[in-house]
Amino acid sequence: MKSPAFDYIRARSVAHALETYRSLDGEGVYLAGGHSVVPSLTLRLQAPAALIDLSGIDALTGISLDDGWLRIGAMTRHAEVAADPMIRDHAHLFHLAAPHVAHPAIRNRGTIGGSLSLADPASEFPAVALALRAEMEVAGHDGVRRVKADDFFLDIYETAMDPGEILQAILVPPVRAGDVAVFDELARRRGDYAMVGAAVQAMVDAGRVADISIAFFSVGNKPTRAGAAESALRGARLDDATIAAAQSALDADLDPSDEPQMPASVRRHLARVLLGRLLGHLGTTA
Ligand SMILES: Cc1cc2nc3c(=O)[nH]c(=O)nc-3n(C[C@H](O)[C@H](O)[C@H](O)COP(=O)(O)OP(=O)(O)OC[C@H]3O[C@@H](n4cnc5c(N)ncnc54)[C@H](O)[C@@H]3O)c2cc1C
Structure with a gap:
């Protein structure tokens, strides 16, 4: 057509x-x-x-550091997100997630701002923004405001931006000593939208989880923070019992719907498997 x-x-x-x-x-x-x-x-x-x-607007481009916060211009292409050294060092989760977004041809044109504005619940970057506790710099006729990622994604393809507002940049908080990031997704084929995916940012101190944020995608109408699983992990050692408790806690966090191509029970199971894998990886990375 x-x-x-x-x-x-x-x-x-x-x-x-x-x-x-x-x-x-x-x-x-x-x-x-x-x-x-x-x-x-x-x-x-x-x-x-x-x-x-929007591609000719200078204010939407560029990657810079300001007082420890990383500012990623909305027109930054997915391929730049994967390759840029500042993003690798100051927003490592975006660096890890970018190669999972679609295929090279799409990554050469697609933008981080487009992905976050679209708010597809199956997309990688919205979940990464949640896990990083990023903030969105939004421009409208009344000026520029900042919206926390937790308040930005409202529903399927729906954000806190009013019609006509423009996402100018994504602001990532300063990296802390001990921060570790892990990311993975389960997809039928490399480059497909994920059946389930998750982004995890944690601060591990002397073997204990001092802080953690976990965000899932493809498990509901919007990217979802796994608050109950985070509570099960905070302050605990990353041993098998803790990981099992976090996996069980996901029942309270995730509410996928039954779909013809995948029952909710299968998606829940995949989410538990993925979280176990990521936390195991976290234990060896930290
Ligand atoms: C075959 C295929 C496979 C794909 N696979 C994946 C995948 O696995 N994972 C994934 O995450 N994505 C995937 N995508 C989507 C791709 O990443 C898109 O590029 C992305 O979602 C949108 O970014 P864009 O820059 O192309 O935005 P556009 O298509 O130009 O815009 C998307 C929406 O956002 C609005 N918008 C764009 N920028 C702004 C802004 N700065 N402020 C306010 N509104 C804005 C537009 O008006 C539009 O409504 C795939 C796309 C295709 C075609």
Whole structure:
């Protein structure tokens, strides 16, 4: 199928993009890497009057450190997320997750901002943002605000951004001594969306888990923090009994629905297996 006709506008700045969106009276759609927008146009799932291209806006690019916080511009491509040394050192979970996102051709165009704005519950980066306790820098007509990842992902394809707002950057808190990150997903084939995936950021001190955040994806309508499993782990040694307790606690954290291609019970089982694997890995990495 071909997409319906649309105008194309290349925004010069965030202010220009916001103004253009407003002038289109709800009929405009922002274009970043286009690897979700363009398929949805060709499938005729949406028919905007115009695409507003964000790729020429300098304020949405660049990776920098400010007072220990890493600022990743929204237009940073998935391939740059995988390769950039600052992301590797200051937001290691993004570095680990990026190679799992789709295939090289898509990673060369898709952007971290596009992925987080789309909020596909099967995507890797939203869960990573949760596990890293990242914050989103969101621009609108009233100025710029910061939204914690915990408050950003509301539901399937739904975020705390109002229509027309622009995600400018992702802000990752300073790395702490003893921070360790592990990431993995279970997919039918490499590059497929995961059946279940998880991102874990932990601080391990003298063999004990001093702090931990665990975020799952592909197990519900949005990326999900596993708070009960985190509680079972905090302060404990990473031994078999603790790992088993964390796996059991997932029953309280995850609420996948039954789907024709996978019953909820199978997804829960896969989540327990994945968590066990990741915590085992954490024990050997820390
Ligand atoms: C075959 C295939 C396989 C894929 N597999 C995976 C996968 O395994 N894992 C995965 O995570 N993704 C996967 N994707 C999706 C891919 O990662 C997309 O590139 C990504 O989700 C969206 O990023 P984008 O830059 O292409 O955004 P676009 O498609 O340009 O935009 C996506 C949405 O976000 C909005 N938007 C974009 N940027 C901003 C911004 N800065 N502020 C506000 N709104 C914005 C757009 O208006 C649009 O609604 C796959 C895509 C394809 C085609």
